[in-house]
Amino acid sequence: MPRLSLYRPEKGNDFRFIDRSAWEMFQVGGTDVLVHRYIGTGAAIQGDTPSTPNYTTDNVANIQDLLFLENRDRKYDPDVYVMRGVYNISDIDFNLSQFGLFLQNDTIFITFHITDTVEKLGRKIIAGDVIELPHLKDEYALNDLTFALKRFFVIEEVSRAAEGFSATWYPHLYRAKCKPLVDSQEFKQILDDIADSDAYQGTYNAGITYYPGDIVLAANGKKYQVIQEVTGIAPPNNTYFALADTLRDVVSTYEKEMQITAAVLDQAEADVPRSGYDTSKYYTLQRAEDGTTELATVDAGSVTVDAQTQATDEAGNLLYDTDGNAVYVGQTASSVILPADGDGYEGYLTKDGVPPNGAPFTAGISFPANPVNGQFALRTDYLPNRLFRFDGLRWRKFEDNVRMTMSNLGASDVAAGEPFAGKDVRLTQKSTFINNSTVSTIDGHTVKEKQSLSKALRPEADL
Amino acid sequence: MDFHYDGQIRRYVTQFMRVFIGFKYQAGDGDQRQIPVMYGDLTRQVASIIKDNSENKMPTVPRIACYITGLEMDTNRLSDPTFISKIHIRERRFTDASGTREYTGTQGGSYTVERLMPTPFKLTMKADLWTSNTDQKLQLLEQILVLFNPSLELQTTDNYVAPCI
Numbered sequence: 333m334p335r336l337s338l339y340r341p342e343k344g345n346d347f348r349f350i351d352r353s354a355w356e357m358f359q360v361g362g363t364d365v366l367v368h369r370y371i372g373t374g375a376a377i378q379g380d381t382p383s384t385p386n387y388t389t390d391n392v393a394n395i396q397d398l399l400f401l402e403n404r405d406r407k408y409d410p411d412v413y414v415m416r417g418v419y420n421i422s423d424i425d426f427n428l429s430q431f432g433l434f435l436q437n438d439t440i441f442i443t444f445h446i447t448d449t450v451e452k453l454g455r456k457i458i459a460g461d462v463i464e465l466p467h468l469k470d471e472y473a474l475n476d477l478t479f480a481l482k483r484f485f486v487i488e489e490v491s492r493a494a495e496g497f498s499a500t501w502y503p504h505l506y507r508a509k510c511k512p513l514v515d516s517q518e519f520k521q522i523l524d525d526i527a528d529s530d531a532y533q534g535t536y537n538a539g540i541t542y543y544p545g546d547i548v549l550a551a552n553g554k555k556y557q558v559i560q561e562v563t564g565i566a567p568p569n570n571t572y573f574a575l576a577d578t579l580r581d582v583v584s585t586y587e588k589e590m591q592i593t594a595a596v597l598d599q600a601e602a603d604v605p606r607s608g609y610d611t612s613k614y615y616t617l618q619r620a621e622d623g624t625t626e627l628a629t630v631d632a633g634s635v636t637v638d639a640q641t642q643a644t645d646e647a648g649n650l651l652y653d654t655d656g657n658a659v660y661v662g663q664t665a666s667s668v669i670l671p672a673d674g675d676g677y678e679g680y681l682t683k684d685g686v687p688p689n690g691a692p693f694t695a696g697i698s699f700p701a702n703p704v705n706g707q708f709a710l711r712t713d714y715l716p717n718r719l720f721r722f723d724g725l726r727w728r729k730f731e732d733n734v735r736m737t738m739s740n741l742g743a744s745d746v747a748a749g750e751p752f753a754g755k756d757v758r759l760t761q762k763s764t765f766i767n768n769s770t771v772s773t774i775d776g777h778t779v780k781e782k783q784s785l786s787k788a789l790r791p792e793a794d795l
Numbered sequence: 796m797d798f799h800y801d802g803q804i805r806r807y808v809t810q811f812m813r814v815f816i817g818f819k820y821q822a823g824d825g826d827q828r829q830i831p832v833m834y835g836d837l838t839r840q841v842a843s844i845i846k847d848n849s850e851n852k853m854p855t856v857p858r859i860a861c862y863i864t865g866l867e868m869d870t871n872r873l874s875d876p877t878f879i880s881k882i883h884i885r886e887r888r889f890t891d892a893s894g895t896r897e898y899t900g901t902q903g904g905s906y907t908v909e910r911l912m913p914t915p916f917k918l919t920m921k922a923d924l925w926t927s928n929t930d931q932k933l934q935l936l937e938q939i940l941v942l943f944n945p946s947l948e949l950q951t952t953d954n955y956v957a958p959c960i
Contacts, residue, residue, distance in 0.1 A: 375823045377930070396823075400929040405823030424850065426843075430835030430860035430923050433842040435850060473849035481851035516856040516927035517822050586855040588845050589831035593816055596832065600813035603806055607948075609955040615885040615902045654897075676885075677955060689887060689900045738950075740817035740942075744827070751829050752817070762941070 338499045350498040351447055354505070358445045362416035363467050365442065368522055369413060369453055370460040374405035392458060406460060408521050413452050417442040417463075417508075432585070438512050440485065443493045443505045457508055461487045462522055479528060481583050484513035515584035523580040526555050538564050547576045590751045597739060597752065606735040608681025616676035616688040618669055628667040641700045643692030646685070646710065646717075651692060661692045661700070662707030662722070671706035673721060675731065685710055685719045685733025693719070699727055715764065736760050742767040804866070804918065806951035808834065811920050812861045814947060820857060820926075820934045830935070835860030835923060857926040857935065865919035872915035880910045882956055908956045 338346060372390030376397060380386040383399040396403045419442040426433040442463070449457055468483035475481070489509040496505025513519055526532060526547055532555070533540075536548040541563040548567060549555050556573035567573040580586060620626040640660040643651040651659040662671070672688040687693050693708035694700050695717075700709055703722040708730065711718045716734055720727040737756040742763070746755045757767060768782040812832050819827045837845075846852040888903035889896050926932040 377821050377823050377825075377934075397930065402928045402930070404928045404930055426839075426850075428837075428839050428842055430862055431858050431925050432837065432854055433839070433846055434854065468851065470849045470851045473851065474844065474847040475849075481847070481849050483851045484853070513853055514856045514927065515853045517820070517931060518927060520822055520824075520826070583851060584853045584855055585845050585847075586831065589833060589855055589858070590829060592833055592845075593829075593831045596809060596812050596834075597816050600809045600816075603809060604950045604953050606953060607950065608953065610953045611955050613887055613889075613898055614955070615887045617885070617902065679955065682955065690898055691900060735953075739813060742817075745817055745819075745829070 339501045343500075343502055347498070347500045347502050350500060351445075351504050354496075354498075355445050355448055358416040358418065358448065362418045363465065365415045365417040365444070366464040366466060367413040367415055367453065367457070368462040368464070369409040369411070370458065370462070371407050371409050373403050374407050374521075376405065392455070392460070403460065404517050406518050406521065408462065412464075415444060415448060415452055417444050419443065435512060440510050442508050442510055443496065444508060446492075446496075446504055446506055449506060457487055457490050457506060459488055459490065462513060462519060463487065463508075463510060475582065479582070482579075484519075484522075484583070485510035486513050486519070515580055515586055523578065523584065525579050527577045527579050527582040528557075531557070536566055538566065548573075594751055597755075601739060601755070604738060606684075607738050608684070608735040609679055610684070610735075611675070611677040611679075611682050612684060612686050612690070614677050616672040616674070618672040626670050628670050640704075641694055641702070641707070644695050646695050646712075648695045648712070659692050661694055661709075662704035667706075671708065671721070673706070673723065673730075681734055683731035683733065684735045685717045685731065687719065687721070687730070703727070715761065743769070803951065804863075807918055807949065808861070808863065808920070810949045810951055811922075814942065814949070815859045815861065815922055815939065818859075818935060818938045820931050830857050830859055831855060832859040832861065835862035835921075857924065857931055860923045860925070862921055862923075863918065864921045865917070867917050867919075869915040869917040874912055874915075876912050876914070878912040880912075882908045882910070884908060884956065910956070 340346070370392055372392055373387065373394045373396035375386055376384035378384040384397050387394045390407060394403075395401065396405060419440050422437060424438065425436045427436045428434075444457060446456070463485050465483050465485070469480040470483070471480040473481045487508045488511050491507055492503040493505040493507035496503050496507070498504055515523055528545075528547065531545050531547045533542065533546045533548050536550055536556075541561065542548060542558040543561055544558050546558045547555050548558070550567040550573075552568070554568070555576040556567035557576040558572060559574050560572050562569075562572040565572055618626045641662070643659045643661045645651060653659055671691045675683070675688050687708040691706075691708055693710055695710040695712055697711065697713040699711075699720070700707070703709070705722065705724040707722040709720045709722070709727065710733075711720065714732070716732045716736070718732050719730040721730040722728075737758050739752075739755060739758060741752055741755055741758055743757055744750070745752050746757055747753060757763070765782065770781045772779050772781055812834065815832045818830050820830065821827045846854075884906045886903040886906070887898045888901045889898045891897075924932065924935055926935065
């Protein structure tokens with residue numbers, strides 16, 4: 333008589349019977365779990381280097397950064413896999429931290445059927461897979477959007493579940509430790525996708541009529557939502573199309589947080605527009621050597637109207653008064669008091685490159701011709717910009733504009749469509765290095781003017 | 796004493812946060828993204844509004860949170876509390892021509908501003924950086940740390956008569 337044993341060295345009929353029964357239980361009693369399958373790493377910001385290699389094939393075993401041992405830029409399968417999972421639902425509370433509200437006990441443990449998982453995904457579930465639980469959709473969030481907020485988790489660990497071992501001693505279940513997803517670099521590909529995937533109509537086709545709500549892929553690679561019925565007009569076109577909401581727009585706090593950040597910056601700039609102290613609204617009296625007010629006299633200069641120089645603003649645009657008449661620099665026929673030859677308000681960072689009492693000036697990279705006594709010129713080819721005053725014989729340095737913008741913004745931050753569009757770019761000596769995106773051609777080679785010193789003038793590879 | 800409030804510490808907090816606004820990180824695909832900077836001692840109610848009152852809303856990473864950790868009198872900088880400094884200011888005359896307040900090149904009012912010796916305090920603030928990986932943290936640090944060379948000066952106003960407040 334053969335020995336009685338439920339354990340067999342191979343997975344036999346007993347195992348398969350129990351496995352099918354377990355699968356049936358998951359189909360009956362489990363909930364849908366939508367899986368975004370992790371497929372490998374993307375390129376690193378460092379490029380193809382020994383510690384951050386660019387892999388030619390996608391493989392979940394690739395490691396993006398061999399120094400810090402992290403996969404920062406992850407690729408996910410565009411297809412979504414539907415599986416069944418079971419987990420215990422528990423009450424949750426929010427913890428308030430310096431970064432906002434976070435769920436307490438936010439980790440859930442979901443069990444999956446091993447065979448089902450491998451059949452559908454082509455491999456076992458692994459850390460890095462992102463799952464979505466459709467039964468946790470929130471239809472009543474405070475947003476002004478027409479669709480519900482989805483609930484995402486990322487799998488952190490996978491092991492065999494203790495309750496998944498049958499009498500054959502073989503396991504049937506995986507237990508995945510899942511944490512709520514955050515809007516981070518790692519999950520960029522998922523969050524950059526459109527929120528309303530049901531409305532996606534594929535690549536734009538000029539022969540098709542699209543209706544409001546439809547989403548099409550434009551030639552520039554971006555996805556646009558139709559806002560007005562259209563045929564034969566390709567996106568982008570502001571009349572008929574708007575950029576489609578991404579998943580990030582809907583489920584991430586990023587937009588609101590950037591609005592708050594921009595409001596704080598607006599307040600900071602309103603309180604202190606520039607470094608130093610503003611004396612431009614104060615009056616400086618021009619005094620003669622004996623201490624009395626120095627009046628303009630007819631013999632102070634022989635100026636003809638057609639020889640006068642028209643004033644400009646700091647950008648070099650010609651100035652006119654409210655009646656449309658040109659504003660001239662220096663002493664004019666209507667001058668009563670000579671323009672001040674010094675600033676009456678000394679102090680730390682008070683020089684702003686603007687003449688005292690708002691006297692007109694010219695701005696440019698050279699001095700104007702035929703100057704008259706008391707005329708001001710702002711040289712914008714100096715850094716900081718330097719204000720000169722003509723004293724009848726020579727252009728004398730009056731002051732340097734040392735009041736600088738204080739927000740850490742570059743040209744790319746203030747461009748149209750950016751969070752800080754329209755604000756001033758930071759102007760300091762440091763920013764002239766950091767914000768320099770100029771590319772020069774030297775001896776036939778294209779050279780970026782801004783380079784890290786660790787990379788500048790390195791030997792070229794011999795090919 | 797009658798009620799008086801100028802929002803001095805509020806203005807310091809605002810300027811402190813400004814220091815960290817404008818930094819970005821770059822992902823591997825070349826996309827650059829601004830990093831939100833927010834006050835770190837927020838109320839539960841506003842935190843709930845930011846999350847759209849939903850547990851499904853995802854927090855953003857990276858994030859910078861700034862908050863106050865201390866405020867104490869700086870006795871080393873104490874000076875004569877009875878001292879009053881005076882500063883004389885002549886304003887430029889302004890007109891309301893065509894409904895716009897416009898300064899002219901002529902003299903307006905003259906003022907003497909009296910300033911009572913301020914009480915020195917040391918305000919300690921903290922900026923917490925939350926990143927999702929090491930490289931991201933290093934990208935941020937390399938941008939932030941070069942600002943402090945050797946230190947960074949904050950101003951809460953550009954009013955000439957109040958440079959010490």
